Amino acid sequence: MTQFVSAEEALKVVKSRHSVFIQTAAATPQRLVKALTARAPEVQGVKIYSIHTEGDCSYAAPELEESFDVHSFFNGGNLRHTRKNLNSIFVPMFLSEIPHLFYSGAVPLDVALVQVSPPDNHGMCSLGPSVDISISAVRTAKVVIAQVNPKVPRSFGDAQIEFSKIHYAVEVNEELYIAPQTETSDIEIRVGRNVASLIEDGATLQMGIGAIPDATLRALTGHKDLGVHTEMFSDGLVDLYKTGAISNRFKARMGGKIVSSFVLGSRKVYDFIDNNPMVVMMDAAYTNDSHIIRQNPKVVAINSAIEVDLTGQVCADSIGARIYSGIGGQMDFMRGAALSPGGKPIIALPSKTSKGQSKIVPFLKEGAGVTTTRAHVHYVVTEHGIAHLYGKTLKERVEALIAIADPEFQEELVRSSQKVLGF
Structure with missing residues (x-):
């Protein structure tokens, strides 16, 4: 009782x-x-x-x-x-x-x-x-x-x-936590547009919270029959849904439904899921199971990073040895997207930090964790373009990643690439 x-x-x-x-x-x-x-x-x-x-x-x-x-x-x-x-x-x-x-x-x-x-x-x-x-x-x-x-x-x-x-x-009778709303920068808009250019009609989306996912979603309003199977979503997805771009009709798992495990944002997203049979909130053991994820078509996993080295190794949980956030579901969806028919695992990030340092680096900082290995990364996207790494040699990866780094750091990265490649 x-x-x-x-x-x-x-x-x-x-x-x-x-x-x-x-x-x-x-x-x-x-x-x-x-x-x-x-x-x-x-x-x-x-x-x-x-x-x-x-x-x-x-x-x-x-x-x-x-x-x-x-x-x-x-x-x-x-x-x-x-x-x-x-x-x-x-x-x-x-x-x-x-x-x-x-x-x-x-x-x-x-x-x-x-x-x-x-x-x-x-x-x-x-x-x-x-x-x-x-x-x-x-x-x-x-x-x-x-x-x-x-x-x-x-x-x-x-x-x-x-x-x-x-x-x-x-x-209790208290408002839920409301995530702070921030303005999307020009750089984030450009990253979002580059990511959106990789997404086809009928794709199944996984995205997180933040300016780049929101910018990507805003760039998808002309798309058709998108599906959603994600670990979380925020206000940006609600706005895209209202444009009619999301139908979930081609999903192999829970067709017709938006599938997630949690949402975080403003009252807008909390009201959207309230008594909404179109949205199914599931155990993370289901949403993040790569065997489940891969069954959906054209899964596009959009994740970010603290830094990416010139071979494609991704650090997303620490700044050097200092833990910052966590592993979360990045690898679950990166692998699930890679195994999905027509899937695209994407790391999207600005080319520079807020302090003006390059996010594409010769080597990860000492003590940094490898959240996603170089073998799992297919695409890295910045405001300067798209590096397609799948099936590429280390030399080809280095060249592709330098090309999308901030121009301020490209010469330095070229010089450092000799060490990366063991020359």
């Missing part, structure tokens, strides 16, 4: 050395997180598992290390702000594999903290914008504590859970 209690009362169930999951992104249950952090003086060694939360994450502060042992599969800005060094808390894993940690019992969860819509006439709630690895936590945790919030959109697919399966319910 579900009990309605305060957040403080509910979190008393968390004891020392328990394992606790916190739901993702827009659905991060802020009131439960604050009540959990308040338990710090009374608990020790509580393991916290999450991917990319938003809002307060004071539990991750270094001074609370004895109380909370954080395990983060992907780090957002809130964690970077709270804790300067993320290396000790980062768990490198493909997003597709994380649910199996919970399903297999390799990580037994004691408590799952989530946020859901109020129950409908059939006693069903929805995880709304964040199903991802959250549904695997709900299905396997011994105790489920949920904020019940009418602002949570009612999404379908794996998002649906029985209200009776929630042990403690905390009533």
Whole structure:
């Protein structure tokens, strides 16, 4: 029987050395997180598992290390702000594999903290914008504590859970996290147009959040019969859908449906998925399974990077040895797209950083992680053009990547290429 209690009362169930999951992104249950952090003086060694939360994450502060042992599969800005060094808390894993940690019992969860819509006439709630690895936590945790919030959109697919399966319910009425909106630069628009030039009618799209994915989507308004099978999407996809460019008619898996595992953006995207049978929110073990992805036609995977070396190695999770974000689903979709009939795995990025440094480099920084190997990368796109690397020798790759680097750095890259090629 579900009990309605305060957040403080509910979190008393968390004891020392328990394992606790916190739901993702827009659905991060802020009131439960604050009540959990308040338990710090009374608990020790509580393991916290999450991917990319938003809002307060004071539990991750270094001074609370004895109380909370954080395990983060992907780090957002809130964690970077709270804790300067993320290396000790980062768990490198493909997003597709994380649910199996919970399903297999390799990580037994004691408590799952989530946020859901109020129950409908059939006693069903929805995880709304964040199903991802959250549904695997709900299905396997011994105790489920949920904020019940009418602002949570009612999404379908794996998002649906029985209200009776929630042990403690905390009533709130609060807006979900709204991602900051930024202006798209001329450079990002040019990158987006170059990416869009690779996308054919009838393609199946995977894209993330950010200026380049949004710029790409804006450049696709003249396309026809696009499909969507992605790990996440934001406002830009809603705008493209309204133009009629997306029909999902050629998809082999869940034809006619937009398939995702979480959404993050403004109220626009949360309202779009609310009670929308066209959108199916699924477990990340499904959305990010390369065997599933590859069955769709012309899968275009659009991902970004911190830096790319002249042989095509991609670093997307660290700046040198310092962990910045995470692995996420990049490799899941890069491989799935490569195996899809007519698929195109794409790394898209500006040629320079905000500090004016080249993002195409002779060698990755010392200690940098290789998120995507040189063998998996088919296309690298900047505002200066497209480097098609598939089937090319290292020498041909070096030439193609220098050609799309910022002209300011091309001579230097040519000189460095001798070392890259072992001359």
